[in-house]
Amino acid sequence: MAELTGEAKQRYVAGLFAGIAGRYDLMNTLMTGGRHLAWKETTARLASQGLTGPALDVATGTGDLALALARRPGIDRAVGLDLLPQMVEQARAKAATKGLAEKTDITVGDAMMLPFPDDSFVCVTSGFSLRNMPDLTGALAEMARVAQPGGRIAILELTPMKGGPWAALFRFYFHRAVPLMGRLVAGNASAYTYLPRSVDYFPDADTLAGMLSGRGLIDVGYRRMGLGAVCLHWGIKPPR
Numbered sequence: 314m315a316e317l318t319g320e321a322k323q324r325y326v327a328g329l330f331a332g333i334a335g336r337y338d339l340m341n342t343l344m345t346g347g348r349h350l351a352w353k354e355t356t357a358r359l360a361s362q363g364l365t366g367p368a369l370d371v372a373t374g375t376g377d378l379a380l381a382l383a384r385r386p387g388i389d390r391a392v393g394l395d396l397l398p399q400m401v402e403q404a405r406a407k408a409a410t411k412g413l414a415e416k417t418d419i420t421v422g423d424a425m426m427l428p429f430p431d432d433s434f435v436c437v438t439s440g441f442s443l444r445n446m447p448d449l450t451g452a453l454a455e456m457a458r459v460a461q462p463g464g465r466i467a468i469l470e471l472t473p474m475k476g477g478p479w480a481a482l483f484r485f486y487f488h489r490a491v492p493l494m495g496r497l498v499a500g501n502a503s504a505y506t507y508l509p510r511s512v513d514y515f516p517d518a519d520t521l522a523g524m525l526s527g528r529g530l531i532d533v534g535y536r537r538m539g540l541g542a543v544c545l546h547w548g549i550k551p552p553r
């Protein structure tokens with residue numbers, strides 16, 4: 314299923330995440346040893362650094378990255394958008410529990426057609442989401458469109474590992490242990506079989522950086538985290 318594109322992929326992905334929404338946070342914590350929250354904090358810090366105004370987190374899921382943005386000093390409002398009402402409901406509940414409901418706006422919407430005017434946000438993020446988009450180039454174009462000139466795009470994603478000491482170990486972990494965890498914890502082995510396969514189909518870090526530059530972003534860079542399995546990419550929309 315990871316090889317799907319377009320509408321077929323979108324339908325498959327929507328069904329998959331609707332099925333695991335209730336166990337999504339627990340699985341993230343188990344799979345990453347709790348590290349996913351630190352990676353999201355790093356992403357929010359880098360995305361918002363030196364900027365003042367509203368922020369957007371695309372495909373926010375249960376809202377961790379949108380809430381991390383809401384906690385950043387320069388961010389006056391954090392919008393989190395997700396395709397699935399089940400995810401949006403969880404993100405809203407989390408914002409309320411953490412006392413951030415007033416500073417956040419969590420909404421249902423499609424990353425491929427963001428319901429915002431051009432140049433709306435000082436920073437636009439996405440976390441572990443671009444792999445799931447029906448059209449990666451189109452999703453990047455939408456993120457760049459709604460960023461203000463001089464604003465920053467930051468993308469946190471799993472990244473294919475090309476080799477090195479950890480690659481074989483991660484491959485075993487992702488392809489064998491994670492689906493087993495998915496079956497036992499989320500009652501859904503197929504969702505967590507799709508996950509490692511979706512990484513295999515995702516562009517490597519240099520290729521994704523090239524795609525950001527190809528969208529006209531400047532000062533593009535990336536940094537690996539999670540022993541090389543996770544990558545944080547960034548770029549600036551050129552000032553006018």
Ligand SMILES: C[S@@+](CC[C@H](N)C(=O)[O-])C[C@H]1O[C@@H](n2cnc3c(N)ncnc32)[C@H](O)[C@@H]1O
Binds near residue numbers: 375424439
């Ligand atoms: C792996 S989860 C990531 C959630 C969250 N960003 C995180 O880091 O935990 C992928 C999310 O992408 C959402 N999604 C998939 N396709 C989407 C689309 N076209 N527009 C908006 N959200 C989408 C799914 O509903 C799901 O919540």
